[in-house]
Amino acid sequence: MKKTIITVVGKDRVGIIANICTYLANNRVNILDITQTIVQGYFNMMMIVDSNESPKNFEQLATELEQIGEEIGVIIKTQHEDIFNKMHRL
Amino acid sequence: MININEVYETNKMIEQENLDVRTITLGISLLDCADNNLDELNRKIYDKITTVAKNLVATGKSIEREYGIPIVNKRISVTPIALIGASACKCPEDYVKIAETLDRAAKTVGVNFIGGYSALVSKGMTQSDENLIRSIPKALAITERVCSSVNVGSTKTGINMDAVKLLGEIILETAEKTKERDSLGCAKLVVFCNAPDDNPFMAGAFHGVTEADAVINVGVSGPGVVKTALQEIHGADFETLCETIKKTAFKITRVGQLVAKEASKKMNIPFGIIDLSLAPTPAVGDSIAEIFEEMGLEYAGAPGTTAALALLNDQVKKGGVMASSYVGGLSGAFIPVSEDQGMINAVSAGALTLEKLEAMTCVCSVGLDMIAIPGDTKASTISGIIADEMAIGMVNQKTTAARLIPVIGKKVGDRAEFGGLLGYAPIMPVNQFSCDAFINRGGRIPAPIHSFKN
Numbered sequence: 001m002k003k004t005i006i007t008v009v010g011k012d013r014v015g016i017i018a019n020i021c022t023y024l025a026n027n028r029v030n031i032l033d034i035t036q037t038i039v040q041g042y043f044n045m046m047m048i049v050d051s052n053e054s055p056k057n058f059e060q061l062a063t064e065l066e067q068i069g070e071e072i073g074v075i076i077k078t079q080h081e082d083i084f085n086k087m088h089r090l
Numbered sequence: 091m092i093n094i095n096e097v098y099e100t101n102k103m104i105e106q107e108n109l110d111v112r113t114i115t116l117g118i119s120l121l122d123c124a125d126n127n128l129d130e131l132n133r134k135i136y137d138k139i140t141t142v143a144k145n146l147v148a149t150g151k152s153i154e155r156e157y158g159i160p161i162v163n164k165r166i167s168v169t170p171i172a173l174i175g176a177s178a179c180k181c182p183e184d185y186v187k188i189a190e191t192l193d194r195a196a197k198t199v200g201v202n203f204i205g206g207y208s209a210l211v212s213k214g215m216t217q218s219d220e221n222l223i224r225s226i227p228k229a230l231a232i233t234e235r236v237c238s239s240v241n242v243g244s245t246k247t248g249i250n251m252d253a254v255k256l257l258g259e260i261i262l263e264t265a266e267k268t269k270e271r272d273s274l275g276c277a278k279l280v281v282f283c284n285a286p287d288d289n290p291f292m293a294g295a296f297h298g299v300t301e302a303d304a305v306i307n308v309g310v311s312g313p314g315v316v317k318t319a320l321q322e323i324h325g326a327d328f329e330t331l332c333e334t335i336k337k338t339a340f341k342i343t344r345v346g347q348l349v350a351k352e353a354s355k356k357m358n359i360p361f362g363i364i365d366l367s368l369a370p371t372p373a374v375g376d377s378i379a380e381i382f383e384e385m386g387l388e389y390a391g392a393p394g395t396t397a398a399l400a401l402l403n404d405q406v407k408k409g410g411v412m413a414s415s416y417v418g419g420l421s422g423a424f425i426p427v428s429e430d431q432g433m434i435n436a437v438s439a440g441a442l443t444l445e446k447l448e449a450m451t452c453v454c455s456v457g458l459d460m461i462a463i464p465g466d467t468k469a470s471t472i473s474g475i476i477a478d479e480m481a482i483g484m485v486n487q488k489t490t491a492a493r494l495i496p497v498i499g500k501k502v503g504d505r506a507e508f509g510g511l512l513g514y515a516p517i518m519p520v521n522q523f524s525c526d527a528f529i530n531r532g533g534r535i536p537a538p539i540h541s542f543k544n
Contacts, residue, residue: 005097035094046094058156077101079158081092086344088096 003032003081004049004058006065010074012043019072020047020065027061028053043074048081104159107314108376109342111349112369113163114150115205115290117297117305117362118142120169128178132191135174139166139195139204142304142359147200149356153349161349162511166196167295167307168206176218182225189229189236196235203278205295207238210285213247213534223253226260230275231267237293243283243480245487249535254480257281258473258529262496265465269498272506276495277428277460281476283483283490288363289419294456294491305362306354307419310346311369312338314376316402320384331385332405339366339409347414365419366410367455368402370430372513378402378423379432390425390433391442399423400453420489422455428508428515429460437516444475444518452482457490462506462515465498472496474525485538 008016017036024031024047033048051061062078069076103109123134143166150164168174171188179185189207196204207229209219226238240257243249261276268275280294287298290307297305319338323330346364354361370377378399379390385398403422411417425447427433436442444461451457457479463472476492483490497506500517507514 005092007097007101033091037094044094044098046097048091059152062155077158080156082348083157083159083345084092084096084100086348087100087341088092 002052004051005079005081005084006047006049007077008043008045008069008074010043010069012038012041013073016043016072016074017045019068020076023065023068024049027056029061101158103312103315107312107318108371108373109312109315109345110160110162111308111346112311113165113290113309114146114161114349114353115165115167115295115307115309116143116146116359117167117288117301117307119297119301119303120174121299124174124177126177128184128187131175131178132187135188136191136195139168139192140198143199143201145357149353152356153352157348159345159349163202165201165290165292165295166199166204167290167297168192168204169297169299170206170208170210172209172216172219172222173299175222176216179218179221182221182228185222185225186229186232189225189233192236193233201235203235203237203292205237205239205292206297207236208240208296210241211250211253212241212244212283213250215250215253220256223256223260226279227263227267227275230264230278237278237295239280239282239285239294239296241282241285242476243484245284245484245541246537248537249283249477249480249484251477251529251534252532254473254477255470255529255532257476258469258471261472261494262469265496265498272500272508273465273495273497274508277493277508277512279493281480281492283480284488286419286489290365291367291369291420293493301362302360304359306350306357306359307362307365308346308350308353309365309367309369309419310342311367312342313368313370313378313381315342316368317375317377317381317384320381324384328401332401335402335405336409339406340413342366343410343413361416363416363418364410364414366406366414366417366421367419368406368423370424370426371511372429372431374431377430377432378425379430379436383432389439389441390436391446395446396449396453399425399450403454420455424456424459425450425454426459427461427518428506428513429511430513434514434516437518444520448478448482451479451490452486455489457483458492458494460493460495460512460515462495462497462517463520464501464517465496466501467496467520470524470526470529471520473529475520477529481535
């Protein structure tokens with residue numbers, strides 16, 4: 001199973017997680033893990049998700065998440081987990 | 091499981107420190123295109139390149155998207171054209187037609203450079219090799235994306251001084267033919283000693299005859315990442331310095347390995363090598379010279395620079411070899427002048443001279459790269475500089491190269507503008523004493539004693 005990492009960075013406000021989670025649920029993307037911190041007023045979140053059941057492909061999900069990010073004023077980045085595994089794990 | 095700090099570190103490298111995959115270069119053998127009819131040959135070359143490489147750019151873009159890592163260039167290297175055109179090309183003009191075909195094929199598949207307009211003449215030149223070399227000025231003037239290289243020496247064969255002499259003249263002629271664009275043609279011409287068969291970096295890339303029909307080679311980069319890592323251990327001793335470079339090089343190379351494997355899988359073309367070079371760009375923070383400054387040198391070129399470059403080059407290799415199953419190409423730190431803002435600053439400040447750069451090339455991965463010199467420099471002087479650089483490669487059993495740009499109409503103190511990744515360069519002074527009689531001798535310099543290992 002290839003997992004996907006979604007990162008969200010931006011100014012903290014109400015409803016960031018709600019917005020993203022609603023989108024993911026509607027598109028049958030399963031959230032495996034969420035880590036979130038606030039650094040100097042900035043919202044930092046990482047989600048590990050499984051999108052294998054989603055009717056949408058990676059490109060569509062990544063593009064639509066980017067659009068949601070623009071609407072709510074945060075930067076949302078979607079990447080396959082392998083880039084992190086390769087860099088940080090032997 | 092991956093944690094947020096690791097994700098943050100990787101994305102910071104990409105977003106703030108210019109980590110990127112510099113190039114995916116698809117090597118394509120044109121040996122099966124050889125034909126004694128020039129039109130037929132051109133048709134076969136065009137068809138083969140546009141067929142094998144048709145998905146290259148799209149594949150690169152989809153990998154960029156999936157992993158969130160920029161892949162700056164998608165490029166093609168082909169078998170040295172002097173071999174392919176030997177039977178069909180009777181004169182330099184015939185070769186120019188092949189250059190036009192390569193340019194057209196590159197535009198069709200959407201790559202920004204195609205390398206391999208090359209001849210391998212380290213021991214001697216065939217008539218075909220000489221025709222190709224003589225066609226270079228026109229070929230580079232009328233094409234946009236074709237890159238040329240000539241291998242004039244090796245540790246095993248010595249240095250072909252006839253070719254060195256000829257190339258001094260060819261470089262000047264190329265400069266003259268592209269003088270409206272600050273002699274840009276010369277930025278697409280590299281003279282090599284010990285040229286590797288699998289180098290993915292332009293302008294010197296070609297697909298060697300020892301290679302498979304098609305192969306994916308990837309060049310990684312990331313001087314900015316190394317510099318930032320060194321800032322975090324500011325002032326530490328050499329052991330810590332070296333460890334830090336090594337670990338950073340490992341991380342950078344792993345990304346390259348991932349991209350290479352993915353590209354290979356998606357295109358169903360075998361993976362060749364990772365070239366783990368630190369390749370600077372004119373962007374601030376993407377500079378080898380800034381790494382030297384962080385190490386404690388006021389400017390690149392200050393005393394200590396050769397030692398700093400030696401350790402940098404060595405640690406990059408040590409970190410990189412464990413990260414990839416196959417390492418090849420040039421692999422090390424590049425020190426081009428025009429493509430590195432820190433190097434440009436060092437030249438402008440008077441800290442970095444041609445002679446110091448020559449010393450640095452003994453320990454770097456390539457050689458005298460993207461160096462703008464006065465347009466009135468004599469052909470024999472250019473040949474002399476090339477001969478010096480080739481001798482360093484020959485004796486040290488390493489690749490060396492010269493990419494010199496005599497900028498027609500400009501003199502020391504002026505500036506040449508090449509634009510884009512090629513950047514701009516201050517014109518550097520050249521030693522004015524003559525080497526005419528030396529260059530005019532003709533013949534070749536024998537291989538050094540330590541090449542006899544059989």
